Amino acid sequence: MCGRYAASRSPDDLVVEFEAVRADGQAALPADYNVAPTKDVHVVRWKKERDPEGLPTGGGHRELRVVRWGLVPSWAKDVSVGNRLLNARVESLTEKPAFKKAAASRRCLVPADGWYEWAKRLDAPGKQPYYVTPQDGSVLAFAGLWEVWGRGDDRLYTCTIVTSPAVGALTEIHERMPLVLPPDRWAAWLDPQREDVAELAAPTPPEVVEMLELRPVGTTVNNVANNGPELVARAETVSAPADQPALF
Numbered sequence: 001m002c003g004r005y006a007a008s009r010s011p012d013d014l015v016v017e018f019e020a021v022r023a024d025g026q027a028a029l030p031a032d033y034n035v036a037p038t039k040d041v042h043v044v045r046w047k048k049e050r051d052p053e054g055l056p057t058g059g060g061h062r063e064l065r066v067v068r069w070g071l072v073p074s075w076a077k078d079v080s081v082g083n084r085l086l087n088a089r090v091e092s093l094t095e096k097p098a099f100k101k102a103a104a105s106r107r108c109l110v111p112a113d114g115w116y117e118w119a120k121r122l123d124a125p126g127k128q129p130y131y132v133t134p135q136d137g138s139v140l141a142f143a144g145l146w147e148v149w150g151r152g153d154d155r156l157y158t159c160t161i162v163t164s165p166a167v168g169a170l171t172e173i174h175e176r177m178p179l180v181l182p183p184d185r186w187a188a189w190l191d192p193q194r195e196d197v198a199e200l201a202a203p204t205p206p207e208v209v210e211m212l213e214l215r216p217v218g219t220t221v222n223n224v225a226n227n228g229p230e231l232v233a234r235a236e237t238v239s240a241p242a243d244q245p246a247l248f
Helices: 011-017 079-084 097-105 168-172 183-190 206-210
Strands: 005-007 032-035 040-050 056-069 087-089 107-112 114-120 127-134 140-149 156-165 176-178 212-216
Touching: 005 107, 011 040, 011 056, 040 140, 040 183, 079 156, 087 097, 097 107, 097 140, 107 156, 107 183, 114 140, 114 176, 140 183, 168 206, 168 212, 206 212
Parallel strands: 056 156, 087 156
Antiparallel strands: 005 032, 005 114, 040 056, 040 107, 107 140, 114 127, 127 212, 140 156, 156 176
């Protein structure tokens, strides 16, 4: 699953990284090292261009937009349903009513520095948090879905993060992971004309997983009220997860 992640890059950096244009009239989100469900987050989506009369021109571009984490389908009676739709399992993208239409044509990328997972401890009660991040400091792009709920000025844009079975060493801390897409798969995932969802949602390549660091961090991250770069600092004296071989 993906229930917490870090996103510190500025909108200016993200539009360059993803070759996108910022949505009009949106304030920049601050760096957040403890992104939690229902917070506002950045996504990159494909925006269809329209003429002055509001008709589609056939063109489009990548747009960096601020949305709320927790998908609210257009048919939902109220926005509270989003509190339960934080993740979308890749196995049911084309079947579950809440995700089916979005998976077909409203896919997005969710930029991140890394994400957190919790594993049972060998040496003490409770769980040890790990921060999963690229060794080279590059940006991650989680596969996501977006939706819009309501009309006019009251429209609410929301998203969910697609999850898949864990790959490689990541299985040592959790059975699932966000579906991480390498740059060469970004364009296809965003293309609303592509309907082959199963192919688009293929597992994260092993070579991408091999470049990730599984970093033990302090338990300060457990409290969503805590924030700051110190949350991703390595905790030096940590045992391996329960019933698993050492990671370090």
